[in-house]
Amino acid sequence: MAEEAVRTGWFNKDHPRYKWVALSNTTLGILMATINGSIVLISLPAIFTGIKLNPLEPGNTSYLLWMLMGYILVTAVLVVSFGRLGDIYGRVRIYNLGFVIFTLAAIALFFDPFTSGAGALWLIGWRVVQAVGGSMLFANSTAILTDAFPANRRGMALGINQIAAIAGTFFGLIIGGVLAEIDWRAVFFVSVPFGVLGTIWSYKSLHEVGARGTGKVDWPGNIVFGVGLTALLAGITYGIQPYGDSNTGWGNPWVLAGIIGGIILLVFFVFLELRVAEPMFNMRLFRIRAFAGGNLAALLASVGRGGLQFMLIIWLQGIWLPLHGYSYESTPLWAGIYLLPLTIGFLVAGPISGTLSDRFGARLLSTTGLLLVAATFIALLLIPVDFQYWAFAIITFLNGIGSGMFAAPNRTAIMNSVPATQRGAASGMSGTFQNAGNSLSIGIFFSLMISGLAATLPAALRSGLTAHGVAAATANGVAATPPVGSLFAAFLGYNPIQSLLGPKVLGTLNPADASALTGKEFFPHLIAAPFHSGLIIVFVAAAIMSVVGAIASLSSGGKYVHVDTTEIEQPAAALSKA
Numbered sequence: 001m002a003e004e005a006v007r008t009g010w011f012n013k014d015h016p017r018y019k020w021v022a023l024s025n026t027t028l029g030i031l032m033a034t035i036n037g038s039i040v041l042i043s044l045p046a047i048f049t050g051i052k053l054n055p056l057e058p059g060n061t062s063y064l065l066w067m068l069m070g071y072i073l074v075t076a077v078l079v080v081s082f083g084r085l086g087d088i089y090g091r092v093r094i095y096n097l098g099f100v101i102f103t104l105a106a107i108a109l110f111f112d113p114f115t116s117g118a119g120a121l122w123l124i125g126w127r128v129v130q131a132v133g134g135s136m137l138f139a140n141s142t143a144i145l146t147d148a149f150p151a152n153r154r155g156m157a158l159g160i161n162q163i164a165a166i167a168g169t170f171f172g173l174i175i176g177g178v179l180a181e182i183d184w185r186a187v188f189f190v191s192v193p194f195g196v197l198g199t200i201w202s203y204k205s206l207h208e209v210g211a212r213g214t215g216k217v218d219w220p221g222n223i224v225f226g227v228g229l230t231a232l233l234a235g236i237t238y239g240i241q242p243y244g245d246s247n248t249g250w251g252n253p254w255v256l257a258g259i260i261g262g263i264i265l266l267v268f269f270v271f272l273e274l275r276v277a278e279p280m281f282n283m284r285l286f287r288i289r290a291f292a293g294g295n296l297a298a299l300l301a302s303v304g305r306g307g308l309q310f311m312l313i314i315w316l317q318g319i320w321l322p323l324h325g326y327s328y329e330s331t332p333l334w335a336g337i338y339l340l341p342l343t344i345g346f347l348v349a350g351p352i353s354g355t356l357s358d359r360f361g362a363r364l365l366s367t368t369g370l371l372l373v374a375a376t377f378i379a380l381l382l383i384p385v386d387f388q389y390w391a392f393a394i395i396t397f398l399n400g401i402g403s404g405m406f407a408a409p410n411r412t413a414i415m416n417s418v419p420a421t422q423r424g425a426a427s428g429m430s431g432t433f434q435n436a437g438n439s440l441s442i443g444i445f446f447s448l449m450i451s452g453l454a455a456t457l458p459a460a461l462r463s464g465l466t467a468h469g470v471a472a473a474t475a476n477g478v479a480a481t482p483p484v485g486s487l488f489a490a491f492l493g494y495n496p497i498q499s500l501l502g503p504k505v506l507g508t509l510n511p512a513d514a515s516a517l518t519g520k521e522f523f524p525h526l527i528a529a530p531f532h533s534g535l536i537i538v539f540v541a542a543a544i545m546s547v548v549g550a551i552a553s554l555s556s557g558g559k560y561v562h563v564d565t566t567e568i569e570q571p572a573a574a575l576s577k578a
Contacts, residue, residue, distance in 0.1 A: 019148040019487045021205050023157050026141035027164045028198050029099065032191055032332060033134035034168030035175060036106075037071050037438070040127075041313070042173045042332040043180035043187045044068075045493045050184035051112065051119035056489060056499050061241060062486065063120040065349035069237050069439060070124050076435035077229045083428020084280050088217070091140040091147070091424050092206045098136025099202050103195030105130035109188035138165075143423040146415045147209050152358055158415060159354015159408030163346050165434075166407055169309065170336075188324040203492035221280035224269045232262025233436060233466045236443035240450065242482040246452045248447050260333030281425050286364060290417035291426065293556030294362075294410050295433045301406055302437025302540040304377070307445035308399065310491070311538055312339060314449075315385070318490025319528055322520040323386055332493040341393040345400020345409075354408035362409035366553040369405030372398060374546035377539040385528040388418035405552070413556065445538050446487065452534025453483035457527065464526045465501075468513040474505055486527065496523050 019158040040047060044067060048055045055064040108126045112119055142158055147158045179186040235258025239264040243249040250256075273279040286292045316338055317331035326334055353365045383391050411430065418426040458479040465475040478500050489496035498506070498518045506514045516522055 004172050007499060018207075019145075019157070020154075020207070022144055025198065025202050025206060026095075026137075026144055027161055028194065029095065029137040029202070030141045030161055030165045031168045031171070032102065032194055032198065033075070033137045034165045036102075036130060036134060036191060037075065037435075038169040038172030038309075039176040039179075039190075040067060040071075040188055042176035042336055043184060045329070045332060046180035046184040047123070047187065048120075048492075050092075051123070052115045053117065053120055055492065056128045056485065056494065060117075060120075063117065063124070065237060065241070066124045067120070067127070069233075069442065071131045071134070072435055072439045073230065073233050073237070074128050075135045076233060076432055076439055078132060078135035079139040079431035079435065080225065080281055080425065080428035081139075082136045083143065083424040083426070083431070085217065086140040086143060086424035086428075087421060090208050091143045092202075092208050094136050094424075095144060096199070096206065097138040097196060098133045099199040100133070102130055102133030102137065102542055103192060103199055105133060106188055106191035106195055110185050110192065112185075113309045135431075137575070138435075139428040140424055141427075142411065143427040144206070144413055146427075147420070151416060154416060155358035155362075155409065155412040156351060157357040158412045159351045159357070162354070162407045162411045163350025166336055166350075166403065167346045169438075170339060170346070173313075173336035173339060174343075177336040181333060183340070190228050205318060216278055218273075218276055218278060218280035221269065221273055221276060224265055224272060225280065228265025228269055229372060229432070229436065230262070231258045232266065232437045233443075235259035235262060236440060239443050240446040240484055242484060247450050247482040247484070250447070268331075279427055280539050282422060285418055285422060285429075288417050289555070289557045290362075290413045293552045294366075294414040295430055296416070296550040297366065297370065297406070297549040297556070298414075298430060299433040299437045300545040300552070301373070301403070301410075302434045303372065303441045303444065304401050304545045305403060306441025307538060307542050308377070310442060310445060311449065311535065312342075312396070314487060314490050315531070315535075317493055318487075318496065319385055319524040319531060320387070321324040323524045325520065327520070328493055328495045330493075338389070338392075339396065339529070341397035342400040345397045346401075346404045347400075349401045349404025350408045351404045354412060357409035357412050362413035362551060365409040366406045366413070366556075367550045369402045369407075369409075370546045370550035370553060372402030372405065374543040374550070376402060377543040377546065381532075381536055381539050385532050386524075386575040406549075410553065428502050445542075446484070448533040448537045448541060449487065449531075450483050452537045453487075453527075453530050456530040456533050457483050457486070460526055460530055464522065465517070467511050468512040468522075470501070470505065470513075470517075486523075490523075496527075 044055065044064070047067070053060060053063065055061070055067075082094055082098070094578040105126045109123060109130065112122045112126075114122050142161060145157045145161055146154060175190065176187055179190060235255045238258070239248055239250045239255050241249040242250075243252040243255070248358070270283055273281055273283045286295075313335050316335040317328070321331045321334055321338075322328060349369075353369070357365055376395050379398075380392075383395070414430050415423060415426065432494045462475045465478060466472055470478075481500060485500065486496045489499045495518055501517065506518065509517070
């Protein structure tokens, strides 16, 4: 009996139900990686206050952008490389190392010894290191599960894992909001005990069960891909910063150089990988219909989901919550709480749809899911800016249902379609599409929202300020301020008008006007109509992306599981079976 208890312990590599041990551990790993991608979004005000830095001052904008984007960008760039390294050297080995790096970085973040710019650079630097560990976890978790589970149970397992990945981005909002109320360092420390547990657990219990590829590291491919994708995503991210007289930075030569140069390098990467004997990523995998269509749909869905997340946060924090009596400082926490229906929808639909995809395939579920997501984007435009919460909760819940219906079956179809020796690289490429979509969503949707606000917000701001005693010259100057400042202020839980006017201007007004301008209702009423104009542009674009993603899912073919009877150099056989 004693020997049996030892053999069946969770910290044992010979566990008779190893696949469930692998599912539990990788779900913990992917939750940690994705929660930390979003946990700082809500807690940024507390973090910047803790290091004594105002992120809205012009010279500090880069700190803000890299705190927002550094983790996501690095993860998007590295997951393919670490997935391929997992194929060559062992997926469990790379995954376990990811736990170690992730946990050490979390400890370093907690002990930030600096303040001001130096404190921000410490956090940004160690967030980048943490993203390296997160990339290792993200890239190899689904490959480990695909190895551990038989084809007829993968949908359920990958469904749980994929929904953990997506739900983690929303759990991060809630956890960050709660911990930021306690202490900003707690936002980083929360990962430490789970990281230590996960590290010990993974080293004690996980082992290689899948086929391992051969070959050496394709350094030229890794470098070209990394530099190209970094330049592209960084260029798009910096496109939301004002440049010269423009409200955005799309005319900035450095932004254009990053975007154009990044695209050229990525195109060169494709040609390079087609000619290298042992490529970082076998581009011929895209000849498999389920793999190509699934990744295209995943990219579009990820862009739409990221845009939804950021727009709903601004909507709640900048307008709805202040109108309903919440102080600006408390809105980050409550925004996460009021978005719970979205997360619940993910958690309900993901495992169920993953299990159903084992039996019926992914096409119907993933296509229907994205069409439901598109419908909810349109539904969000039909409710007023000061909505009844029950209507908002139903729509966001249905959005979560649709995303869950899509995500789990789609990831299962992608992983089932590739040879066993390519699962790490395929998982990494799929992760790149998902994480790059999150990164792209900020640049794309913030720019679209800024374009919508720029047409109507200045006039509304000018008239509102002068009506409350602000001098015309001052009001004109504030109205000419790029809308991104107001968006970032609302996003960070600051009072936008107080940030725009500053204490000197407010000090010249009579107390009644100053109180009205900085109260809970002035800015929400002021921005409601301009915000809705921008929201129309954003959500119509997101709905179109979702419909195109649904078409890609529909064209991906029926249920297909790769059987390793042919070499990857001949994927036409796989294509004909799809």
